[in-house]
Amino acid sequence: xxxxxxxxxxxxxxxxxxxxxxxxxxxxxxxxxxxxxxxxxxxxxxxxxxxxxxxxxxxxxxxxxxxxxxxxxxxxxxxxxxxxxxxxxxxxxxxxxxxxxxxxxxxxxxxxxxxxxxxxxxxxxxxxxxxxxxxxxxxxxxxxxxxxxxxxxxxxxxxxxxxxxxxxxxxxxxxxxxxxxxxxxxxxxxxxxxxxxxxxxxxxxxxxxxxxxxxxxxxxxxxxxxxxxxxxxxxxxxxxxxxxxxxxxxxxxxxxxxxxxxxxxxxxxxxxxxx
Amino acid sequence: xxxxxxxxxxxxxxxxxxxxxxxxxxxxxxxxxxxxxxxxxxxxxxxxxxxxxxxxxxxxxxxxxxxxxxxxxxxxxxxxxxxxxxxxxxxxxxxxxxxxxxxxxxxxxxxxxxxxxxxxxxxxxxxxxxxxxxxxxxxxxxxxxxxxxxxxxxxxxxxxxxxxxxxxxxxxxxxxxxxxxxxxxxxxxxxxxxxxxxxxxxxxxxxxxxxxxxxxxxxxxxxxxxxxxxxxxxxxxxxxxxxxxxxxxxxxxxxxxxxxxxxxxxxxxxxxxxxxxxxxxxxxxxxxxxxxxxxxxxxxxxx
Numbered sequence: 001x002x003x004x005x006x007x008x009x010x011x012x013x014x015x016x017x018x019x020x021x022x023x024x025x026x027x028x029x030x031x032x033x034x035x036x037x038x039x040x041x042x043x044x045x046x047x048x049x050x051x052x053x054x055x056x057x058x059x060x061x062x063x064x065x066x067x068x069x070x071x072x073x074x075x076x077x078x079x080x081x082x083x084x085x086x087x088x089x090x091x092x093x094x095x096x097x098x099x100x101x102x103x104x105x106x107x108x109x110x111x112x113x114x115x116x117x118x119x120x121x122x123x124x125x126x127x128x129x130x131x132x133x134x135x136x137x138x139x140x141x142x143x144x145x146x147x148x149x150x151x152x153x154x155x156x157x158x159x160x161x162x163x164x165x166x167x168x169x170x171x172x173x174x175x176x177x178x179x180x181x182x183x184x185x186x187x188x189x190x191x192x193x194x195x196x197x198x199x200x201x202x203x204x205x206x207x208x209x210x211x212x213x214x215x216x217x218x219x220x221x222x223x224x225x226x227x228x229x230x231x232x233x234x235x236x237x238x239x240x241x242x243x244x245x246x247x248x249x250x251x252x253x254x255x256x257x258x259x260x261x262x263x264x265x266x267x268x269x270x271x272x273x274x275x
Numbered sequence: 276x277x278x279x280x281x282x283x284x285x286x287x288x289x290x291x292x293x294x295x296x297x298x299x300x301x302x303x304x305x306x307x308x309x310x311x312x313x314x315x316x317x318x319x320x321x322x323x324x325x326x327x328x329x330x331x332x333x334x335x336x337x338x339x340x341x342x343x344x345x346x347x348x349x350x351x352x353x354x355x356x357x358x359x360x361x362x363x364x365x366x367x368x369x370x371x372x373x374x375x376x377x378x379x380x381x382x383x384x385x386x387x388x389x390x391x392x393x394x395x396x397x398x399x400x401x402x403x404x405x406x407x408x409x410x411x412x413x414x415x416x417x418x419x420x421x422x423x424x425x426x427x428x429x430x431x432x433x434x435x436x437x438x439x440x441x442x443x444x445x446x447x448x449x450x451x452x453x454x455x456x457x458x459x460x461x462x463x464x465x466x467x468x469x470x471x472x473x474x475x476x477x478x479x480x481x482x483x484x485x486x487x488x489x490x491x492x493x494x495x496x497x498x499x500x501x502x503x504x505x506x507x508x509x510x511x512x513x514x515x516x517x518x519x520x521x522x523x524x525x526x527x528x529x530x531x532x533x534x535x536x537x538x539x540x541x542x543x544x545x546x547x548x549x550x551x552x553x554x555x556x557x558x559x560x561x562x563x564x565x566x567x568x569x570x571x572x573x574x575x576x577x578x
Contacts, residue, residue, distance in 0.1 A: 007377030011366070018365040086360040090418065093327050093355040094378040095347050274329055 004096045008104025009111075016074065016112035025070045025116035032066065033059055033124030041132040049231055052129050052138030056145045057232035059121070060225035063149050064218045068156040068185055071113050075160030076177035078105050079270065080170045089275035102270045106154075106161055106263065113153035121146045141229050151255055152221045158262035165269035188216050189237055196237075210245055213237060214254040224251035278341065279304045280352070280426050280457035281326065286335035288325055295321040296332065297481040305425070308448065308458040310468035312565060313478035319461040320358065322478070323430050326459075327355060340425055351379070354424035356415045358431045364404030368395055368414050371403060372421065381422035393417045393447060409440040416447060427451060429460035433467065445471040465489070465565040477568045485568040489561065496567045498559035499531035502540060510550035517547070526552075534558075 016022055033055075040055040079102075082088035091101060125142045128134075163176040196209055214220040219237070226232050226241040227248035234241050279302035288296040295318045303309045313319050324330045326337055328345020339349040362371045372386045390399045393413040403411065412432070419427055427448070433441045449471070452458050462468050468475060469489045476486040485492055506514050506526045515522055518540070520530035532540050537556070544554065 003380070004378055007374055010377075011363075011370070011374045014370070015363055015365060086357045087362060089324075089327070089329070089357050090355060090360060090375070091378065092329070093350065093353065094375065095350045095380070096378045274324070 002100070005100045005104040005107070008091075008096070008101055009108045012078075012105050012108035013112060016109060021074055022112050022116050025074075025113065026120045028070070029063075029066060029116060029120035030124055032062055033121050034127060036062065037124055037128035038131075041128060050134055050138045051132035052125065052134040053141045053229055053231060055128055056138070056141040057226060057229050060145055060222050061238075063145075063152070064222050065185055067113070067117070067149055067153050068181055068218055070116070071109075071153045071156035072160040072163075072177040072181055074113060075105075075109050075157045076164050076173045077170055078109065078161055079164040079273065080168055080173040081164075083168050083273065083275050084170055086275075088273070092273075092275050098270045098273075099267045102161065102165070102267050103263075106158060106266070109157045109161070110150075110154040113157055114150040117149045117153060118146060121149065141225075144228060145225055148221055148225060148252070148255070151259070152217065155217045155255060155258045155262060158259060158266060162262055162266040162269060165266055165273060168273060184216055185218050189219065193237060206245065210240055213240055214251045217255055217258040220251040220254040220258075224248050224255070227251070280340055281459060282336075282338045283322075283326075284336050286322070286325060286332045286337060288321060288330060288332045294481050296325070298335070299478070299481070299483045300335075301476050301483060301486055303426070303457040303459050305455050305457050306452050307474070308452050308460070308472040310465075310472040310475045311459060311461040311478060312463070312465055312468070312475055312569070313461070314463070314569065317478045317569075318481040319478060320430055321481075323355070323357075323428055323461070326428060327353065351422075352425040353428055354419040354421065354426070355428045356419040356430060356432055358434065360411075360415050362403045362411070362414065365402055367400050367402055368406070368417075369399045371414060372417060375418050375421055379422045385421070389417045389420055392420065392450075394443065409436055412436060413440070413444070416444065420447075420451060423454065424451075424456055427456050427458045427460075429458065431461050431463070433462070441467070465561040469561055477565065479569040489564075492568065493559070493564055496559070496564050497533060498563055498567060499533055500537050500559065501557045502530045502532065502537075502544070503555040503557065504528045504530065504544070504551060505553040506550050507552050510547075514547060514550055518544070 036058050037051070037055045040058065041051045043054070079088065082091070092098065121142070129138065159180060160177055163180065164173045167173040167176055192209070192212060196205055199205060213223055222238065223241055226234055226238050227244055232241070281303040283302065284300045285298045286296055286300070287294070287298055299318075299322065301309070311319055311322070321330065325332050326339065326344055328343070328349065337344050340352045342349040342352070368390060369386055372389060373383050376383050376386060387396070387399070390396050393416050395410060395413055395417065398406065398410060403414065406414065416432065419429065429448070433444050436444065448458055448460070460468070460472070465475065474486065474488055475492065477484045485495065487495070504514060504527065506528065508526060511522065511526050511528060514528055518528070518530050520528050522528055530540065541556070544551065
């Protein structure tokens with residue numbers, strides 16, 4: 001890391017901490033993880049299944065809603081707000097490169113979201129594991145969930161920053177962030193579900209549909225986690241987790257692909273901002 | 276004489292059909308303070324953004340210490356204070372300056388000295404959100420002084436400041452100029468900058484209307500001095516017949532004359548002293564000079 005990126009990173013991370021973002025995100029994620037874990041402990045005793053594995057599966061489904069929301073809320077204002085307040089003009093008047101500003105902001109916010117995820121899920125996993133007991137499979141599933149959640153958070157921080165650079169105004173960036181969340185997290189799944197019900201068995205269901213699912217970063221995250229847990233109960237689109245025509249790692253590759261594309265586009269758009 | 280720090284030659288820049296800058300040329304040398312005057316929308320902020328390299332002119336040429344705007348040597352040479360700036364409210368003044376020092380590669384140990392130069396030493400570790408407007412503006416100025424800049428660009432730096440803070444502000448700017456910085460600042464008021472800058476340039480509708488010292492501009496404008504006379508009852512008609520001028524009402528008369536003939540008019544008026552109740556002599560003010568140059572197009576249209 002060069003010193004200018006480090007300077008942007010330090011300033012951005014300090015703000016995320018002082019704004020209580022990290023604390024709030026940790027609190028929200030930790031509460032949900034604990035609630036699911038305790039519910040799973042009560043249920044798992046009846047099912048005779050590993051509680052931590054079960055909780056990892058249900059938490060993967062819930063994280064798809066929460067983590068993108070937290071990441072988008074954290075990042076959507078980052079560039080647009082600074083354009084409006086005039087501070088970006090000051091930053092860009094210094095010898096700093098625009099890609100350095102973008103990368104520094106991205107790294108700091110992704111780290112803040114990641115830190116919240118690690119603390120919240122780590123603590124919840126520890127509590128559930130100690131209370132209900134677990135095996136090596138449960139621990140692996142839980143660590144996999146934490147790692148992919150951090151990656152999911154980073155992808156959506158990148159999307160939020162890209163929207164912020166594209167719109168240049170706080171109000172428009174906020175609308176774009178809410179719209180993106182609705183589209184990727186809610187509407188996309190509904191549309192796919194409708195399409196698969198209409199199309200029935202055939203080429204679409206077997207060849208096209210699985211690729212459409214992993215093309216969405218939120219779905220790719222959930223599909224990867226569910227496909228890696230054999231015992232997870234699956235329903236709806238996630239039934240695909242049992243009939244994947246490609247190895248689950250493809251979903252993970254799709255997530256990394258999103259990250260690369262979003263960062264490249266974000267840097268490119270940041271270069272066009274007139275502060 | 277050495278080459279100027281900032282050299283602007285016939286710069287034109289338009290947004291669509293709107294000509295924001297139209298053939299603007301001037302230069303600022305080391306240690307010199309130039310005030311750029313103009314109404315809102317005259318093109319001041321656009322010119323600043325062009326000097327910073329955020330906007331590219333369609334025609335003409337800008338050089339900062341001999342380099343194109345936006346290049347590394349130009350960015351290192353220029354420090355900027357925008358008209359409106361709000362720093363993150365939850366950071367302290369010291370952290371804000373440390374951030375910009377980091378981006379400029381300037382040593383962080385100078386931060387404390389910069390804060391005390393603008394009178395913020397005591398507030399260094401308080402959150403910017405708790406600063407008053409004047410304090411925030413001074414923090415902005417401290418930011419603009421990081422790393423001993425060769426060109427200071429200040430966009431309406433004193434708007435909204437009280438007279439005392441304004442005085443302090445210009446003192447810091449004079450100090451910076453004393454160390455060899457070239458200063459370009461924009462303002463609405465000729466009165467405010469007249470004794471605090473070396474030269475002024477007046478920008479209206481994207482064009483440079485006048486440039487020079489305040490005394491030069493006053494001479495070039497050659498605005499008339501107005502003598503306002505209040506006559507005793509019934510005497511106004513005779514005075515009007517003798518001196519011409521404009522009748523304001525039954526007993527008042529206004530006579531315009533240039534600076535050279537002012538004394539002789541007054542001497543002739545002395546001969547009519549029994550008819551006079553009061554005389555008031557109004558020399559053209561700075562605002563009149565500013566209006567004369569910035570409104571020149573409209574005045575020409577009318578005549």
